[in-house]
Amino acid sequence: MDILRADKLTDEVGQTVEDMFEYHKWDTDQTNSGYYVRRALADAVKVMIDHVPPCPDRSAAIRKLREARMGLQQRYHAPGEVLR
Numbered sequence: 877m878d879i880l881r882a883d884k885l886t887d888e889v890g891q892t893v894e895d896m897f898e899y900h901k902w903d904t905d906q907t908n909s910g911y912y913v914r915r916a917l918a919d920a921v922k923v924m925i926d927h928v929p930p931c932p933d934r935s936a937a938i939r940k941l942r943e944a945r946m947g948l949q950q951r952y953h954a955p956g957e958v959l960r
Contacts (some may be wrong), residue, residue: 917944917945920941921938
């Protein structure tokens with residue numbers, strides 16, 4: 877369900893929004909995969925801190941990596957969902 881294109885609050889849209897804000901426990905495979913994704917993103921931030929001087933662009937890049945982590949976690953929750 878692509879809620880970003882919804883023009884009405886239908887039952888399906890409302891249920892999708894409610895589900896987006898629910899806690900969904902990961903299974904073992906998701907937990908293992910999530911570990912590697914988080915490590916890679918954390919390593920990227922560490923490299924930027926070590927090799928890129930502080931500046932607005934570096935700050936924005938770090939924020940985007942944090943956003944990416946949150947977005948990738950969402951994929952485990954709803955692998956077929958299309959968010960645009």
